[in-house]
Amino acid sequence: MEELTQAGAEAVRRFCEPFYREPHRAYHTLRHVEATLEALRIRGALSPALAMAVWGHDLINDPHRHDNEEQSAEQFGDWLESQGAGAVLVAEVRRLMLETRHTDPPTDRTAALLVDADLSVFGADDETFWTYEQAIRQEYSFVPWPQYREGRMALLDGFLERERIYTTPEFAGLEAGARVHLRAALEQLETRYAE
Missing domain, CATH: 1.10.472 (Cyclin A; domain 1)
Structure with a gap:
């Protein structure tokens, strides 16, 4: 194999x-x-x-x-x-x-390609991104909304704080769209206080 x-x-x-x-x-x-x-x-x-x-x-x-x-x-x-x-x-x-x-930056180019591909949904089209956001909430539906909201905001904010979300040239074209999506998702979480 x-x-x-x-x-x-x-x-x-x-x-x-x-x-x-x-x-x-x-x-x-x-x-x-x-x-x-x-x-x-x-x-x-x-x-x-x-x-x-x-x-x-x-x-x-x-x-x-x-x-x-x-x-x-x-x-x-x-x-x-x-x-x-x-x-x-x-x-x-x-x-x-x-x-x-x-949790840490990729250790080499091969790892960076995998990480970038795994995160490519951030920079996908609007429908794909928002479907992803809904699906993540569904998977964590057992978490009470205030805790989910706090944890999700921290996670998304962590990605936005990175100098670059995508570290390979192959995925660099997704960067701008990903940042737009993550900021929009954060805004939505900030304004939704209850489900």
């Missing part, structure tokens, strides 16, 4: 698809995986390791937990090993998946 052959890609999809079809998911679904893969593909940046990292990065999605990326990396990495993937590839895919925690 060092190369992502057609058979390998189909095996990855078969393994991952049930996770992304879990009923509690509204945004972290197959659509998100496919959009992230396409964002890399149309920019000529999709490598086998990146494809596998995209498939695995949201494998575990429990909105009550704060270690989903770590759990995803462990489970997907174990599965890759069981399929005969080499230790170097497994370590690289796990490393890339952990980069999607978005």
Whole structure:
């Protein structure tokens, strides 16, 4: 599985698809995986390791937990090993998946491409962005509105405070649109005091 052959890609999809079809998911679904893969593909940046990292990065999605990326990396990495993937590839895919925690700047260009693709929804068209915002609220519907509002505002503000949201030339064209969307989402959160 060092190369992502057609058979390998189909095996990855078969393994991952049930996770992304879990009923509690509204945004972290197959659509998100496919959009992230396409964002890399149309920019000529999709490598086998990146494809596998995209498939695995949201494998575990429990909105009550704060270690989903770590759990995803462990489970997907174990599965890759069981399929005969080499230790170097497994370590690289796990490393890339952990980069999607978005807590620190990407550590290298490959990680930056994955992070930028994962965040490409910020700079997507208006309908896609606002559908994303609604889906995130749906996934966290168990969180009371005041706490959700506070946490979401802090997260969006954190992205706006970055010098650049997108760190690769391939995704730089999304920067202006992403900032417009994030500011609009913050304004909406600021003015909505109740649901």
